[in-house]
Amino acid sequence: MVCRDAPERCRLKREIDVLGLGAVAVDDILFVESYPAADAKMRVLRRERHCGGLAATALVAAARLGGRCAYAGALGEDELSKFVLDCLDHRGVDVSYAKRVRGRRPVSSCIVVGQDGRTRNIFFDLNGVVGAAARWPAATVVRSCRVLLVDNIGVPGMIRAARIARRHGIPVVADFESDQHPQFGELLELVDHLIVSRDFAAKRSGVSDPAIAVQKLWATDREAVVVTAGASGCWYRGEGAAAARRQPAFQVAAVDTTGCGDVFHGAYAFGLARGLPLDERIRLASATAALKATRPGGQAGIPSLAAVKRFLQQAINAE
Ligand SMILES: Nc1ncnc2c1ncn2[C@@H]1O[C@H](COP(=O)(O)OP(=O)(O)OP(=O)(O)O)[C@@H](O)[C@H]1O
Numbered sequence: 405m406v407c408r409d410a411p412e413r414c415r416l417k418r419e420i421d422v423l424g425l426g427a428v429a430v431d432d433i434l435f436v437e438s439y440p441a442a443d444a445k446m447r448v449l450r451r452e453r454h455c456g457g458l459a460a461t462a463l464v465a466a467a468r469l470g471g472r473c474a475y476a477g478a479l480g481e482d483e484l485s486k487f488v489l490d491c492l493d494h495r496g497v498d499v500s501y502a503k504r505v506r507g508r509r510p511v512s513s514c515i516v517v518g519q520d521g522r523t524r525n526i527f528f529d530l531n532g533v534v535g536a537a538a539r540w541p542a543a544t545v546v547r548s549c550r551v552l553l554v555d556n557i558g559v560p561g562m563i564r565a566a567r568i569a570r571r572h573g574i575p576v577v578a579d580f581e582s583d584q585h586p587q588f589g590e591l592l593e594l595v596d597h598l599i600v601s602r603d604f605a606a607k608r609s610g611v612s613d614p615a616i617a618v619q620k621l622w623a624t625d626r627e628a629v630v631v632t633a634g635a636s637g638c639w640y641r642g643e644g645a646a647a648a649r650r651q652p653a654f655q656v657a658a659v660d661t662t663g664c665g666d667v668f669h670g671a672y673a674f675g676l677a678r679g680l681p682l683d684e685r686i687r688l689a690s691a692t693a694a695l696k697a698t699r700p701g702g703q704a705g706i707p708s709l710a711a712v713k714r715f716l717q718q719a720i721n722a723e
Pocket residue numbers: 600601602631632633634635636637638652653654655656658661662663664665666667668689690691693694697
């Protein structure tokens with residue numbers, strides 16, 4: 405991508421590999437014998453609290469692979485905000501650019517898992533959630549990253565950051581779960597690398613076939629469009645190609661696929677920051693997500709770069 409600003413500005417030292425502004429979440433998981441009918445009293449067998457959310461998990465994945473990552477969305481002073489920031493910090497993501505505003509919060513979910521029927525009911529709370537703030541972080545912070553990661557939490561703030569990034573030749577990588585914001589179309593136009601799940605792609609494009617959805621989501625100034633489809637792998641198209649190609653998912657014994665999509669984004673963004681070509685980025689992202697699926701926990705199960713490289717080498721040897 406070409407820098408659209410004066411050359412001296414484009415030579416700014418890129419100190420952050422991947423900068424994220426969007427969804428961070430606290431998931432409280434309650435394990436019960438079976439999901440109850442209305443008005444019941446139910447004993448909780450075990451409870452766990454996890455840090456999740458699209459931006460948070462993608463940044464942790466990129467950091468685990470060795471990237472310098474930073475989170476610069478808006479959070480508050482409450483316990484949940486502190487929990488998320490501590491988790492990110494502990495997992496190697498720089499949180500010093502996060503905006504702190506009283507009353508703001510991460511997404512918080514209560515997930516009730518019924519052990520007998522393996523049911524999973526999710527109650528999510530978006531009150532106080534901002535994601536990307538309207539005029540935050542400072543333009544210099546955005547300009548100092550190699551890759552900007554955006555989602556649909558805080559659309560006006562995402563648009564501002566994406567504009568700054570594009571003006572300075574910084575690629576914008578996106579994941580979306582909703583297109584309901586009135587300015588969503590404006591944000592979509594600013595995305596260079598659009599990576600979405602098969603469900604979102606189908607909703608947005610009107611077609612369920614991922615290969616056709618890739619074509620429908622393509623736009624002339626995009627650098628890549630990727631549609632992910634869980635254990636079926638992903639379909640992708642890059643600049644200069646006419647049709648979508650498929651990367652099958654790596655065959656693994658999956659135990660927990662929570663966050664695989666977010667991990668895929670983080671690994672892709674890391675690969676992009678390190679200058680890998682599209683096919684290699686897709687393989688790296690697919691391998692990182694597949695390895696994550698073999699371990700429990702959304703963020704705790706993310707593999708290191710050494711483990712991903714070993715896994716890819718084994719896959720080549722087995723071909
Ligand atoms: N069971 C699996 N085995 C191997 N790889 C998987 C598996 N599930 C997911 N993946 C890898 O992760 C990628 C992204 O997964 P998926 O399409 O499920 O994302 P998603 O729908 O955005 O999920 P989420 O956002 O809930 O994590 C897939 O394209 C694939 O490469």
